[in-house]
Amino acid sequence: xxxxxxxxxxxxxxxxxxxxxxxxxxxxxxxxxxxxxxxxxxxxxxxxxxxxxxxxxxxxxxxxxxxxxxxxxxxxxxxxxxxxxxxxxxxxxxxxxxxxxxxxxxxxxxxxxxxxxxxxxxxxxxxxxxxxxxxxxxxxxxxxxxxxxxxxxxxxxx
Amino acid sequence: xxxxxxxxxxxxxxxxxxxxxxxxxxxxxxxxxxxxxxxxxxxxxxxxxxxxxxxxxxxxxxxxxxxxxxxxxxxxxxxxxxxxxxxxxxxxxxxxxxxxxxxxxxxxxxxxxxxxxxxxxxxxxxxxxxxxxxxxxxxxxxxxxxxxxx
Numbered sequence: 001x002x003x004x005x006x007x008x009x010x011x012x013x014x015x016x017x018x019x020x021x022x023x024x025x026x027x028x029x030x031x032x033x034x035x036x037x038x039x040x041x042x043x044x045x046x047x048x049x050x051x052x053x054x055x056x057x058x059x060x061x062x063x064x065x066x067x068x069x070x071x072x073x074x075x076x077x078x079x080x081x082x083x084x085x086x087x088x089x090x091x092x093x094x095x096x097x098x099x100x101x102x103x104x105x106x107x108x109x110x111x112x113x114x115x116x117x118x119x120x121x122x123x124x125x126x127x128x129x130x131x132x133x134x135x136x137x138x139x140x141x142x143x144x145x146x147x148x149x150x151x152x153x154x155x156x157x158x
Numbered sequence: 159x160x161x162x163x164x165x166x167x168x169x170x171x172x173x174x175x176x177x178x179x180x181x182x183x184x185x186x187x188x189x190x191x192x193x194x195x196x197x198x199x200x201x202x203x204x205x206x207x208x209x210x211x212x213x214x215x216x217x218x219x220x221x222x223x224x225x226x227x228x229x230x231x232x233x234x235x236x237x238x239x240x241x242x243x244x245x246x247x248x249x250x251x252x253x254x255x256x257x258x259x260x261x262x263x264x265x266x267x268x269x270x271x272x273x274x275x276x277x278x279x280x281x282x283x284x285x286x287x288x289x290x291x292x293x294x295x296x297x298x299x300x301x302x303x304x305x306x307x308x
Binding site: 028029030045046047048049050052053054056057060090092094118119120140141142143144 | 183186187189190192193194198202205206209210233236237239240241243244245246254255258
């Protein structure tokens with residue numbers, strides 16, 4: 001049973017509806033934090049509501065965000081030459097799963113920080129996802145307390 | 159901005175938090191509202207309900223099929239739980255977790271029973287949030303307290 005409810009199964013990058021932006025170029029005028037460097041993040045989550053929240057939060061904290069709904073779209077974006085400092089990657093993606101996406105991205109030689117996220121913590125899932133190449137496995141909700149330390153680390157290393 | 163309206167809005171929100179319908183994630187959502195997106199909260203919640211309605215329909219259909227594909231059901235519920243979590247829908251999230259446990263155990267009866275609760279909590283929260291947003295609009299503010307459409 002394939003659910004195509006809010007999948008961007010054709011890999012389209014949503015621009016939101018009703019004015020909602022999922023990142024994709026939008027920058028908040030007065031972010032809650034500023035960084036020494038320009039930080040870019042890619043959000044990969046098939047649930048539209050989640051993409052909106054994850055993008056919105058990162059944007060609010062001064063990060064430039066692109067958001068896509070499938071692993072395939074993420075790989076395509078990276079293959080086109082787009083670079084990111086951080087990738088936020090949902091585990092349970094349709095078609096190309098989160099672990100498969102992480103593995104593919106790493107095989108492309110991408111070494112940026114990848115945060116794997118899932119609706120609930122499961123040791124088996126965490127091990128699988130970490131083995132596929134993510135740097136950290138986080139249970140949703142995606143909150144500033146979870147991602148700010150990674151942004152600080154990335155900003156300090158750039 | 160009517161002070162009484164704002165007070166009532168705050169009380170309604172506090173009540174939703176205290177009764178466990180919503181959690182801190184909803185507050186996070188409100189903090190993302192700004193002048194450029196004064197209706198961000200209501201729009202995000204509207205998106206949630208539009209998308210989750212279709213997901214629930216899919217789950218309903220899957221529960222009606224024989225044999226039940228528990229893996230597909232679990233995948234569907236993962237997405238639904240993710241979305242519910244992202245807007246702070248605590249009670250909905252709890253029922254989703256229970257459903258997923260029954261899914262893992264391939265317990266059809268448990269899934270069917272819990273799904274009724276999922277739908278009930280989903281609908282109940284929708285009504286409460288509609289009232290909350292209506293009050294916010296009447297007061298000339300958005301859910302997050304910004305001057306928005308009335």
